[in-house]
Amino acid sequence: MFLFPYFNIHSTPLLVLVIQALVLVGLLLKRYAEKKNASDAILAILLLIVSYTQICYTVGFMGWYDTFRNTKINYFLIPAGTAIAPLIYFYVKSVTKSNFKFLKQHWWHFAIPLSIVVYRLTIYTYDALQPGFNETQNGILKIELDEPFVLPILSIVGFSVMLLYLAFTIQLYVNYRQKIKQYFSNIFKLELNWIRNFLIVFTILFLYSSIQDFIGSVLVDLGYDERWWLNLCMAICAIYIGLKGYFTDTTKLNKLDFSFSPERISIPEASKDSKKEVENTAIQAIEALMQHEKPYLNPDLNLSELAKQANLTRGQLSEIINTGFQMNFNDFVNSYRVNAFKGMLKEGKHKQLSLLGIAYECGFNSKATFNRVFKKLTNFSPTQYLQSLAG
Known part of the structure; x- marks a missing residue:
């Protein structure tokens, strides 16, 4: 003892x-x-x-x-x-x-x-x-x-x-x-x-x-x-x-309210064709906004900010993206960033900047996210995609 x-x-x-x-x-x-x-x-x-x-x-x-x-x-x-x-x-x-x-x-x-x-x-x-x-x-x-x-x-x-x-x-x-x-x-x-x-x-x-x-x-x-x-x-x-x-900073969400429910765009009594037309118009308006204003270049873009630019509520915008584009908000925005990245490669931008530098210019804010998203949406790594262009 x-x-x-x-x-x-x-x-x-x-x-x-x-x-x-x-x-x-x-x-x-x-x-x-x-x-x-x-x-x-x-x-x-x-x-x-x-x-x-x-x-x-x-x-x-x-x-x-x-x-x-x-x-x-x-x-x-x-x-x-x-x-x-x-x-x-x-x-x-x-x-x-x-x-x-x-x-x-x-x-x-x-x-x-x-x-x-x-x-x-x-x-x-x-x-x-x-x-x-x-x-x-x-x-x-x-x-x-x-x-x-x-x-x-x-x-x-x-x-x-x-x-x-x-x-x-x-x-x-x-x-x-x-x-x-x-x-x-x-x-x-x-x-x-x-x-x-x-x-x-x-x-x-x-x-x-x-x-x-x-x-x-x-x-x-x-x-x-x-x-x-x-x-x-x-x-x-x-x-x-x-x-x-x-x-570790565990207070990232303290001042942010991202509680919302997708909601349909309010449409008065109308036929199915009219409702479809209104929905298609909303989809086209979002596409035009993304193509001309290019809000996706902002790495901090979120649903609230894009909804304000589109004059929609968060719920309405989420519903349009989910049903009209068959994507969640994250994939929807990043698809534009990936397309922008592809366009810059075709223009020869990689001769002046690194692939990661180009990704940052297209709205990504981390190497890990960029590589994962690019692979998910194209089935290629960024380097493999660049090699396919050269071939």
């Missing part, structure tokens, strides 16, 4: 990582106090809960529980997944929803973890009133009620809650990625690949934890050392999430 504090290969890495995670929690809370970004507060609380579970394991590996045998830590090892799951959901929602605010009704998402905290405090209070409690680690309710009956139930509840919230959050993110294509012409800076990585990290941790719990409860008893690897992974992931969350 080693006396606390015992620094070893298990405790030292966790200690260093946990301290760094807590520093990031402090930085996020400081920025929240200054700028009031909900995403900073939610991520800080998420990291704090993850760090709390790591602290419990860290001091264990440092010999605390061996040195102080009557520590009541088992009462306060709350199943963290029931709180982490809704925090993951609200963090992604706070980043992908413009002007997000945490409302009173959102507290219902935390009913389970809050109930667990109240339950644990209740059995702790009861056990603390029993004689001899100070000389033992666990009291009568912890031994006879919590461990044999409640903990197995909480394990199932925690698994179910995390699975459901991860599914909801992934759906939320996928819907966001589809939505921005209906509003923005350049989406590279708004794709939020950081959020994709954030969800991948927690999905992997969830799978790892679930497999470990299954093995530990069904196949073979896993000791403290065997469970160390999961805690190390969680600590490393906490640092990654904290750093990326702090240094």
Whole structure:
């Protein structure tokens, strides 16, 4: 038995990582106090809960529980997944929803973890009133009620809650990625690949934890050392999430409302032929605007700006593009940019500028977006297309 504090290969890495995670929690809370970004507060609380579970394991590996045998830590090892799951959901929602605010009704998402905290405090209070409690680690309710009956139930509840919230959050993110294509012409800076990585990290941790719990409860008893690897992974992931969350701008949509529904152009009572004629006129007007005014050359062009130029509402313009051109807004605008790029190549512009330089002149704002869009719309890379012209 080693006396606390015992620094070893298990405790030292966790200690260093946990301290760094807590520093990031402090930085996020400081920025929240200054700028009031909900995403900073939610991520800080998420990291704090993850760090709390790591602290419990860290001091264990440092010999605390061996040195102080009557520590009541088992009462306060709350199943963290029931709180982490809704925090993951609200963090992604706070980043992908413009002007997000945490409302009173959102507290219902935390009913389970809050109930667990109240339950644990209740059995702790009861056990603390029993004689001899100070000389033992666990009291009568912890031994006879919590461990044999409640903990197995909480394990199932925690698994179910995390699975459901991860599914909801992934759906939320996928819907966001589809939505921005209906509003923005350049989406590279708004794709939020950081959020994709954030969800991948927690999905992997969830799978790892679930497999470990299954093995530990069904196949073979896993000791403290065997469970160390999961805690190390969680600590490393906490640092990654904290750093990326702090240094990534997650406020891009704060002052922008791109919530709208496609709507038909209002047409008085008329025949189908008349309606078709009006729709064709609207399509031709949009084509003329794109060809003569060339709004697509503006890399920041979005649905609102183009709708103003076309004297339409956002919903009307979206409906025309979706039904008349069979495209979303992003593909519609970028198709003009690709055609402009092709025209410049035929004019020999590549002899004066790089392909990327030409792409920027045509309204693209990133190399990754340009290459991906060009390949999607032409089935050629820009270089292959240029070679085909030369051939």
